[in-house]
Amino acid sequence: MSAETRRDFLAIAAALSLTPAVFLQACARLAQPGDVEADDAALLAACQRLLPLVDAPAEPFLEAVRQLDALAARDPQAAQAIAAGIAALRRGRPGAAPAGDFLALLIATAIPVLVNHPEIWRVAGYEGESYSRGGYLLRGFNDLAWLPEPPADSMGAVPSGTATGAD
């Protein structure tokens, strides 16, 4: 499979901003076994199974496939594991899970890409970088209001002129 074609294919999917589920349906309809689209679809499906979010954005999973692709391009052993993994998925029952070296490689490569992706952060509600926005001092570091406020001898005061606590 050519990395070049795969990148184009992923770029189109990304541009259309398809969710993986929709994307996969489309692939299943269009792809012939053994061609690039089918391989990418299988890889994408495998990545999606790593992190089956209810409301999954497309881009992080496409990025994970791109990273796997890049890894395969520079590491023949990884390329082999990916090819073998995809072949095994195809041979197996529909919906079979990735396994063996292929799974280990997905865990080591794709999961870090996914959990470090801003669109996954958005789903998670994680706000990330805060230096450019002055930290969380004024943005809810102590806004929890469903528990009683700890007493003054257990903590310091919020610097004056800034956020107040929940009380």
Place this chain on the structure above:
Amino acid sequence: MGDMRFGLDDDGVVVIIGSGAGGGTLANELCQRGIRCVLLEAGRQFTLADFEHDEFAMTRKFIWPDAPDNTSPPPLDRERPHVCKGVGGTTLHWSGLALRLEAHELAARRSYGAISGAALADWPIPADELALWYARAEEKMGVTGTGDRPLLPGNNNFKVLYNGGRQLGYRHISTGRLAINSRPRDGRPACIQMGFCLQGCRIGAKWSTLYTEIPRAEATGRLELRADCTALQIVHDNRHRVSGVLYADSEGRQQLQHARAVCVAANSVESARLLLNSASAAFPDGLANSSGQVGRNYTSHVHEFVMAEMPAPVHYYRGTVQAGLVEDERGHDPRRGFAGGYLLQAISFGLPFTALALLPGVWGPRLATLVENYTHLAGLVILGEDLPQSDNRVTLSSTRKDRFGLPLPGIHRRTHPNDTALMHHARERATALYESLGARRSYVAGSTGLTHNLGTNRMSRSPRDGVVNPWGQCHDIANLFISDGSQFPTSGAANPTLTIVALAMRQAGYIAGQMTARAI
């Protein structure tokens, strides 16, 4: 950066290896006393602008890259020291909790009695003397809740810790004594609750030798900092005195810096490795190792994360990484079924580190559940005393070498039954703490990163029992000093850095005295 330059053949300088908590502090303290120092640091110089709010990027930037040869039984075989390489050492990365060791921990052998399989020892420093140095170290580092410094305000993660702790009847709960400015101090601003303390504090509110001790030492005109310079071997003369340090400079060229005295503060694993790699005909088992104790009694801490999905949002990542402290289980109470004690410390990570720390190797619905409920997490780390065991040790790898051709460290650790008993107790308490507030799910995860590395050049009164005397001076070699946590005879339950700094300050006065008296 300072522009002081000392000649390689200047044998009047003190050479310090490592610029972290121990080495950076010692350099400043010696320079303030008029002593000329060369500070060798394997890593590069960072500025505040290098500190990105990106967990993976910073790991790549400043974590020590070489993994040791770990021959421990599973699951400990996956552990590796988690320390920094850069000017400032692991004080770039640390989370700032600055705690004293307590009297029972400083006398572990006396307090706990003999425990099979444990090489317990009492610290050969009187607790009341150490208390004076602790106070000076707290002043230097600006520790909150000590002196006149207010505690930091509590973030959301603290509120959960506090309320859960109260449900269990705990009474000693606070935002903790942190070397983080709660108000502007010492030319550095107050903390603005950014989170990402572990990625280097971008505004310098957290104490690090990078922007406190080291520039101050340079301002005396008596420090030459040589970044990107890795010490390879400590060399000695015929009189069994060390005479200099062989190092690789930034271009990889080997240089020999002569020295009047050498102080090793490379963080315990590398410090022991350096002594072992400096073996010679006169010291066939490694420098300063007539006791055979170099590398032994390697302790970390009993160390585990407990995080819980709470019934309502917490956003635990907002604010300081170390956000609170429960001290009620710190004491020695054998009725609990183990010796020594532990602390519960509120802690948080960004989403990437949270996922990888709590569910390493896990994928599928469990990972998705964690991600989807990330905002509801509260978390803490258990930190308990790790008993020293003679065979838990740092050696030299027989198979693997670094890029300079020197053997990498080998590490071998086993868990003592006391550690296991302590961990079970702590895990149960920590889980109950969150369940008392209606936690929907909890995550318990060991850590493979050894953040606290201690004991590998232990301190003892008698030269038979340890590597250094109560001043960190090697029993075998009077002008060779150990200036990091490898001196610790036992780990106690507290994070080690305040003690490392206190010992470095105390050692500086001793070294100056020895030099004045011409004993070294």
